[in-house]
Structures are given as C-alpha cells and as structure tokens.
Amino acid sequence: MQTNNDKSTQLFLGIDGGGSKCKAVLMNGSGETLGVGLAGPANPTHSVAQAIESISCAAKLALADARLPQEQLSQLVAGVGLAGVNLPKYFQKIEDWQHPFAAMFLTTDLHIACLGAHDGHDGAVVITGTGSCGYALVNGQQTMVGAHGFPHGDKGSGAWLGLQAVQKTLKALDGLIAGSTLPERLLSQLGCQSDVELVEAVVGKNANFYARFAGLVFDAADQGDPIAMAIVAEGAGYIRSVIERLRKVNPPRISMIGGLTGLYANWLDEAISAQVQPAIKPPEVGAVLFAQQQIQQQPANRAS
Amino acid sequence: MQTNNDKSTQLFLGIDGGGSKCKAVLMNGSGETLGVGLAGPANPTHSVAQAIESISCAAKLALADARLPQEQLSQLVAGVGLAGVNLPKYFQKIEDWQHPFAAMFLTTDLHIACLGAHDGHDGAVVITGTGSCGYALVNGQQTMVGAHGFPHGDKGSGAWLGLQAVQKTLKALDGLIAGSTLPERLLSQLGCQSDVELVEAVVGKNANFYARFAGLVFDAADQGDPIAMAIVAEGAGYIRSVIERLRKVNPPRISMIGGLTGLYANWLDEAISAQVQPAIKPPEVGAVLFAQQQIQQQPANRAS
Incomplete structure (x- = not known):
C-alpha cells in the first residue's frame, strides 16, 4: 500500500452506494470535507459494471469538486459501503475489482450508515427508503434485520x-x-x-x-x-x-x-x-470513518 | 371464411394458453375429441412470439394426434383463450397475427374456462393456480375479479x-x-x-x-x-x-x-x-364451445 502515513496529508474517499445513487465525499485526515460527488446506481446485485462505473464517477467528481487532479485517485484511501454486498458473491465481485485507489476497504451500506449515524461509535440504525432494514454494531458484533430486498422483504419500505x-x-x-x-x-x-x-x-x-x-x-x-x-x-x-x-x-x-x-x-x-436519536453524520462520512478504523486495526502490509 | 358449414364435418380447435403451457384439443362438430396437443407458454404479455409459436405447435400436435395431415390447419375453426388478452394491447397483437386457421375467435383464458366448467352455459369460476382470479358470465355480462398478476395481485394463488x-x-x-x-x-x-x-x-x-x-x-x-x-x-x-x-x-x-x-x-x-360444483369440461373444450357460439352469432361474412 502506497498510502501516506502522515495523518495530516492522507486523503480519504467515502462512498455510499445504493440502488438509485452513489455518493462520494473527499475528506482529509482531520475530518474536513474537501469535495463531494454524486453518480448513478451502485448496487452490484443489479449490475457490477454499473456499480464500479458509478463509484469511479462519483470519486472523480469529488476530486474535481475539491479542485484536485484526477491523478490523485491513486493516492486516496477509500471506504466503500454498498448495498447488496451482504451477499458474499457480490462482496467478492467488488473485492476483485482492480480499483484505482491506494487502498479500498469494502463493507455494507448498513455498516457505514451506522458508523456515520453514531460518529464511528457503537449504535443501531433503522433505514427506511426504497428498501428497509435494521442494523446494529455493538462490541464488534453486527446484527442485521431485514435488508432482504423486494418483494420478498423490505416491509415498511x-x-x-x-x-x-x-x-x-x-x-x-x-x-x-x-x-x-x-x-x-x-x-x-x-x-x-x-x-x-x-x-x-x-x-x-x-x-x-x-x-x-x-x-x-x-x-x-x-x-x-x-x-x-x-x-x-x-x-x-x-x-x-x-x-x-x-x-x-x-x-x-x-x-x-x-x-x-x-x-x-x-x-x-x-x-x-423517544428511543430514537438523530444521525450525527451521513453514511458517506461513515465510509471514511470505516476506512480510518480499518487502517488503524490492520497490520501495515494487509491492505490492497 | 372458407369454413365448411356442414356441422358433421367441420373440425374445431380449442386452445387454452397460459403462462406455463398451451393445451390444444381437436373436436368434430358433435363434440367428440379427435386429438390433443400440449406445448409451451402462451401468455402474450410475456412474449407474443412465444405465444404464437406455442399455439401453432399445440395445434399441429393435436392434428398429428388425430392422424390428420398438417394441411388441415387451414380448415380448422379455432377458439383461442389466452391469459393476458384482457389487456387490450395484447388482445390486438394476437388479433393481428396472420394465423393459419380458417377462422380464429380470441378471448380470455377466464372466458373459456367458465364456458368449459358450465358446458357452455352461464356460471362463474374461481381459478387458483400460479395466479388467482374470479370470473362470471351471466346473460352475456362478464364480471372479472382479480386476474391482476404477481406480485401486485393474485392473492391466494x-x-x-x-x-x-x-x-x-x-x-x-x-x-x-x-x-x-x-x-x-x-x-x-x-x-x-x-x-x-x-x-x-x-x-x-x-x-x-x-x-x-x-x-x-x-x-x-x-x-x-x-x-x-x-x-x-x-x-x-x-x-x-x-x-x-x-x-x-x-x-x-x-x-x-x-x-x-x-x-x-x-x-x-x-x-x-356447498356453493361450489365441479367443472364439467376443461378450458380447452370451453374454447371450442366459444368458437361454436361465435359462429352461430355472427353474420356469415364477419370472421377472418
């Protein structure tokens, strides 16, 4: 991994990809937003090629929004949260992508949404949009409820x-x-x-x-x-x-x-x-928090 | 129309076409079955080309089963009941087909099922298979309940x-x-x-x-x-x-x-x-009854 270990200069890309759109945020190590990008659908269960295209497109738009050159893609540490990658087959397809980033850390859209909502700490989220689901992350244990898709699941969505x-x-x-x-x-x-x-x-x-x-x-x-x-x-x-x-x-x-x-x-x-509290940060920022947590947890030679 | 008006020699083809299969029966004017045929799906809302192919195939198989030459197709009066033709667009697409029969009378699968169940007389049917629906034919008035398709309809199916x-x-x-x-x-x-x-x-x-x-x-x-x-x-x-x-x-x-x-x-x-009585004849025979009723009702120059 060719990432810059100096926290003050390493840039992070957060990706939140779902069935209708893909959001990107570019942040520095201090958590400041430098730019954002928005692209099309990025649910690999619908189309892996489209998901990859949307992620790339949103990332480039975020760099452009930050007035940074496209070549910087290869310097970014990316946290990517996608709908559908709870299914191992699709997780692997995205993992197999020869991505353009310095490192990519992949997880579900639920995981990054939860990390964002609670600013990187433990908590739970209930998501109701086109689909529906619940997710909790407590002491490193994930609990998932729903997130099964339509029409066999997604009640209340x-x-x-x-x-x-x-x-x-x-x-x-x-x-x-x-x-x-x-x-x-x-x-x-x-x-x-x-x-x-x-x-x-x-x-x-x-x-x-x-x-x-x-x-x-x-x-x-x-x-x-x-x-x-x-x-x-x-x-x-x-x-x-x-x-x-x-x-x-x-x-x-x-x-x-x-x-x-x-x-x-x-x-x-x-x-x-009364039990529900506002989300602190959006899912794409949760994706950045995820990438930062992964870097802290892993041996220096594991990312790719 | 080149049909033979002598009831004792005119042959009738009855077709019952649905989402999974197409049944054909070949009958003479006295209601005797001469042959049967079975082919693939014939729901034009899924594929008009496939529906036409399945109807043709089932008809030829019924002729073969009756040990009659394929050239006889052009002598047959066909009653055709198909799923999906309650939607006007698909009714028209099948009506526009340059069919190989002497005459073709098209209606819904529900109509022929009801005619068959009550041997050509008024009555009602409730159909539960892959889909579900109700249908009544009383004094020339049709009443349709359900038959909306899946997953938005077809409850109980x-x-x-x-x-x-x-x-x-x-x-x-x-x-x-x-x-x-x-x-x-x-x-x-x-x-x-x-x-x-x-x-x-x-x-x-x-x-x-x-x-x-x-x-x-x-x-x-x-x-x-x-x-x-x-x-x-x-x-x-x-x-x-x-x-x-x-x-x-x-x-x-x-x-x-x-x-x-x-x-x-x-x-x-x-x-x-206690209100439900057994069906007397199957839908494909209802299709023959439908064709016979249409011939009796119409002026001699209307069918095509």
Whole structure:
C-alpha cells in the first residue's frame, strides 16, 4: 500500500452506494470535507459494471469538486459501503475489482450508515427508503434485520408501501374491500382510468417504481384515508418490531435514517420515538470513518 | 371464411394458453375429441412470439394426434383463450397475427374456462393456480375479479403462497416472529443454509418460481404449522371474498378450477364449499364451445 502515513496529508474517499445513487465525499485526515460527488446506481446485485462505473464517477467528481487532479485517485484511501454486498458473491465481485485507489476497504451500506449515524461509535440504525432494514454494531458484533430486498422483504419500505397501495386499489376496484380516496389518488398519479390500465402500468415494475407512491400513501394516511392509514400503520408496526429487535443487543444509540424517516415520525408511538436519536453524520462520512478504523486495526502490509 | 358449414364435418380447435403451457384439443362438430396437443407458454404479455409459436405447435400436435395431415390447419375453426388478452394491447397483437386457421375467435383464458366448467352455459369460476382470479358470465355480462398478476395481485394463488412463505421465513429468521417448521422446510427445499442464501435464491424470481412452494405451504398447514396455517387461512379468506363477490351477479353455477382447487378444499368453510360444483369440461373444450357460439352469432361474412 502506497498510502501516506502522515495523518495530516492522507486523503480519504467515502462512498455510499445504493440502488438509485452513489455518493462520494473527499475528506482529509482531520475530518474536513474537501469535495463531494454524486453518480448513478451502485448496487452490484443489479449490475457490477454499473456499480464500479458509478463509484469511479462519483470519486472523480469529488476530486474535481475539491479542485484536485484526477491523478490523485491513486493516492486516496477509500471506504466503500454498498448495498447488496451482504451477499458474499457480490462482496467478492467488488473485492476483485482492480480499483484505482491506494487502498479500498469494502463493507455494507448498513455498516457505514451506522458508523456515520453514531460518529464511528457503537449504535443501531433503522433505514427506511426504497428498501428497509435494521442494523446494529455493538462490541464488534453486527446484527442485521431485514435488508432482504423486494418483494420478498423490505416491509415498511417505500417499495412495500407502493405495492400495498396498488394491491389495495385493485381489491377496492374489484369490490372486495370498501373504497377510499387512495385508489383515485393512485390512478390519478399514474394517469390511469381503470384497473386494466393500472395493471398495464405496474406489470413487471421494480422497487424504485413502487417507491414513488410512498409519499402519496403517507399524504392520504395523514388526511385520514382508512386504506392508507391501515397500510402505514402496518409498516410502522414493522419498524417498531425492528427497533425492538435491535434493542436486545443494547446499542448505546438508535437512529432512523432514509427518505421515509420524517414521514414515519407521526406514526410511531411515543415510547418508540423517544428511543430514537438523530444521525450525527451521513453514511458517506461513515465510509471514511470505516476506512480510518480499518487502517488503524490492520497490520501495515494487509491492505490492497 | 372458407369454413365448411356442414356441422358433421367441420373440425374445431380449442386452445387454452397460459403462462406455463398451451393445451390444444381437436373436436368434430358433435363434440367428440379427435386429438390433443400440449406445448409451451402462451401468455402474450410475456412474449407474443412465444405465444404464437406455442399455439401453432399445440395445434399441429393435436392434428398429428388425430392422424390428420398438417394441411388441415387451414380448415380448422379455432377458439383461442389466452391469459393476458384482457389487456387490450395484447388482445390486438394476437388479433393481428396472420394465423393459419380458417377462422380464429380470441378471448380470455377466464372466458373459456367458465364456458368449459358450465358446458357452455352461464356460471362463474374461481381459478387458483400460479395466479388467482374470479370470473362470471351471466346473460352475456362478464364480471372479472382479480386476474391482476404477481406480485401486485393474485392473492391466494400459488405464487402468493410462495412469496408469503419466503417473507414469513425471513421474518422468523430475523427473530421478528415466532418460528415454526415452515422456515426449515422452505430452506431445505431450496437447499439453503441461511437467510443470506435464501435471499440469493429468490432475488428477481417470478411467479412460476414462487408457485413451486404452494404444495409445501399446504403440507405444513395441513400438519398444523402455525405460520403456514395463517398464510393458507388468509388465502382462503380471499377466495371466499371472490366467491361472495361473484355471487352478487347470480351465476347459476360456481366452480373452482386450477391446480390448488383440491388443496384449498379443506380450508374453505362449509357454507362456501356447498356453493361450489365441479367443472364439467376443461378450458380447452370451453374454447371450442366459444368458437361454436361465435359462429352461430355472427353474420356469415364477419370472421377472418
């Protein structure tokens, strides 16, 4: 490894890669942000080539944002947190990448999110965005809940909320459950006139598509729509059960992060909300903290 | 149309095409079966080209089975019932096909299943196989319930049962619900050792994949497994609501058909079971009945 051991000059790259985007942050050894970059999807279970391309692109943009030359890529110590690399096959595919950095330390997006949320210390996070999951890191032990993907997992997530809305709308249009404003809202957002058009619009769609309806479901629920309220309450019940599961490993702090955090706030009972504290730093900074921890822990000759 | 108007010599082809296979039956005007054929998938929403190929192949096999020359294709009046053609776009794509028959009459797989089940008369059917749906034909009026596809619809279907089993297994492995024999059975059937391997095995899989676990879920439920019993009971509740919805249009008969019919028999309460009567003829014969009805109803110059 050709990294510079002088903490004041070594630069770190933090990468947070998921199904829709890849964030990069460039920091110095003192934890100051020098530049940021944003690129496309970086979930290797969807496409390893795309994930690698997005990581490279976000890293170069962060260097450019810091007004540093692209050649500096080879000087950076990179911490990379990616969705999907909890699956060993995809972890290995990224590990096998001939990356352009001085060193790369790879872990899951959950790990870096948790490190960021608690500024490098032990804690737990519940993430609700397109997907959903819980994660705790306590005394070096990881606990993972959910993070299974859609549609077989990810209950309470944006994709799950959207799929529930479509399922309930079709049942209401079939006359199998009482109607509400939700079916009309959903058909309207999709520009559909009937159940047949709705089915044509959703056939074969993925998690990102369904997650677009999460806001619509929360809006309807907040306005008292009974179908939407039942969906959100079921999702909130799942989030509560994940938090309760994570509390069993005694994390010093618990944070909720992801795009739905604010939307769920009104739907979690006070006993649960009182246990949740704000995230201190974002996941991409958690990736930098991860890289710094790895460097401190390992023998000098192990990184590559 | 060059069909032979002499009922005793005109031959009819009945086609029942779905997501996994295409059945053909060759009958004479007196309703005697001369030959049958079986070919691959014929759901045009998956592939129009494959659907056309499967229909042609099944038809030729039925002719061969009847020891008739392939040139007779151009003499046949075909009734064709296909999954997916409730969507107008796919109905039109099959209508536009330069088919090899003397005439072709196209309708949905539900329509021919209902005609077959009630030997050409009014009635209703509830179909539970890979998918699920209800359909009634009363006084020329069609009523359709479900038939929306997976995973946004098809509750109670084989695919739905399998997905529920995977979802519940992942929750049990996460410690979010009490375990039972179901998770072990499912992991064993898939040759998986852990939740991570299970997720790798199911990522991106379709309805046909999930439907393979329907038997496992019914087995476990019949042996008192609480998770499986809850899944099957919820599916049976949906089937019940579909039957009750169809009863509102007063069908003279109601039949249950499809691969799960026998498995659900123990799970429907007696009040519902008492309303269900056996199907008289299979869907592909319903397709022949449909073609015969269409010929009787139309002016001589309309078919093509």
